[in-house]
Amino acid sequence: MIILIIMLTIYFLTITIFSMVKTPYIENPILNLFKSFFPSWKLFDESVNTPILLYRIKVLEHFTDWQICIRAPKIKWFHLILNPHGNYYLAHHSHIQQLLSELSTMPDQQLEFFHQQVSYKITENFVRYEMLKKGIENDFQFKLSNIKNFNEKSFQIIDDILISPVLKYQYRIDL
Amino acid sequence: MNLLLAIRLVQIIISFAVLIQTIEYLLIKESFSESGVWRWKEIQVELHFLPSWAQAVFNFFLNEHNFPILLWIRLSCALLVIFFPAGSLFLFLFFSSLLIAQRFRGSFNGGSDYMSLIILMALSIQGLFPTLLITKGVLWYIALQSATSYFMAGLVKLKLNSWRTGSALGDFIQSPNYNPPIWIKWFAQHQTFNFSASWLIMIFEISFPLILIQQHLVVSVWLLVAFAFHFLNVFVFGLNRFLIVWLASYPAIYFCAFENIFSNSP
Known part of the structure; x- marks a missing residue:
């Protein structure tokens, strides 16, 4: 028993020491492929205020107000077991964090090409997919913003982190 | 077990x-x-x-x-x-x-x-x-990974001032990123609740590895608390997958807590 206690103490002390080191953002694509094997377990350590994906559509020559692209779904009792749309929402949330991480680590001179990044395209796809589900076929624009005073009907935009040009409803064919 | x-x-x-x-x-x-x-x-x-x-x-x-x-x-x-x-x-x-x-x-x-x-x-x-050795090793590996996940999650929270003051928990619950039931939002409006809940979570997570060296009722109680913790996380953050997957590691933890790692019996 004593040996076990000593081994566990050494293990968790080592983890504590390594946790002092800030985890670098992995840019190496090969290492990235295996990142599932090295979980950091740093859950809920990110900034509380993850920006929200907003979009607006162009009707004739005017834009509608900005609206939230994907709202966090209400949680029901059966979500204890099966929660596909909740997990889709959480995946969207994680994606936004990944996008921000990429944005913050990208060299300034490459920022003008950020729209060519896969993360950017996926963000655009989130908006397109929501529009598709709602049957909206207008040109649109999206942005990532910090918001406050959020409730079911309204919110206030504090600042913008990223804003897209006006995009055509017709999907790009540069694949 | x-x-x-x-x-x-x-x-x-x-x-x-x-x-x-x-x-x-x-x-x-x-x-x-x-x-x-x-x-x-x-x-x-x-x-x-x-x-x-x-x-x-x-x-x-x-x-x-x-x-x-x-x-x-x-x-x-x-x-x-x-x-x-x-x-x-x-x-x-x-x-x-x-x-x-x-x-x-x-x-x-x-x-x-x-x-x-x-x-x-x-x-x-x-x-x-x-084999006996590999089966035992596998259970210890799963138990250690599970204990590490709680420990790390608690450690990173403890390092953040916003978690120590309780404000982070309240902000998470109130943020537009999640949509918990109204009664949970009501609790999160109270600083005393946020402060107490944050410290309970951090103490629970950081002390979780101690479960591996307990050999009595504490283990069962600890695992029940862990399950309740994930259960609440489903209602607050919608994390249902965590509930079931972490539950899968509990038999391994239970076994390791009671089993002498150096014994040879199945």
Whole structure:
């Protein structure tokens, strides 16, 4: 028993020491492929205020107000077991964090090409997919913003982190 | 709890977790079609650094047509493995989980995907080499990973001032990123609640590894608290996958807490 206690103490002390080191953002694509094997377990350590994906559509020559692209779904009792749309929402949330991480680590001179990044395209796809589900076929624009005073009907935009040009409803064919 | 019962329970619960995860993927399959969000034609570009044969393998399994088929096979396999826990079936579940992770650029659901992979990898090894030593090692590996996950989560929170003051928890619950029931939001408006709950969470998470050196009722109580913690997380943050996947590690923890690691009996 004593040996076990000593081994566990050494293990968790080592983890504590390594946790002092800030985890670098992995840019190496090969290492990235295996990142599932090295979980950091740093859950809920990110900034509380993850920006929200907003979009607006162009009707004739005017834009509608900005609206939230994907709202966090209400949680029901059966979500204890099966929660596909909740997990889709959480995946969207994680994606936004990944996008921000990429944005913050990208060299300034490459920022003008950020729209060519896969993360950017996926963000655009989130908006397109929501529009598709709602049957909206207008040109649109999206942005990532910090918001406050959020409730079911309204919110206030504090600042913008990223804003897209006006995009055509017709999907790009540069694949 | 003996060794065989512990490993069997881990097998059954993780199979159920994989089954649920796969059903969830199938229910949102439009989102990873070529008119959805995660379009393979866009994502595959990120694999350009791989040799062409590896790219071909990924393309074969993850393209719009074959990926749903892979999910259906995975679903059948998860169902089958509940009754017939063969190592080869766990190996398939492990590799299919890796492919799914790649389909979503690393992971779909973060922590729960990682824990699923860890448990499936361990069970694959145990299934292929079911000796006493390997089975015991696998249970210890799963128990240690689970304890580490709680410990790390608690440690990073403890380092943040916003968690120590309780403001982070309140802000998370009130943020537009989550949509918990009104009664939880009501609690989160009170600083005393946020402060107390934050410290309870941090103390619970950081002290979790101590469970491995307990040998009495404390272990059961600790695991019940852990389950209640995940249960509440479903209602606050919608993290249902965490509930089932972490539950799969509890038989391993229970076994390790009571079992002398250096004994030779099954």
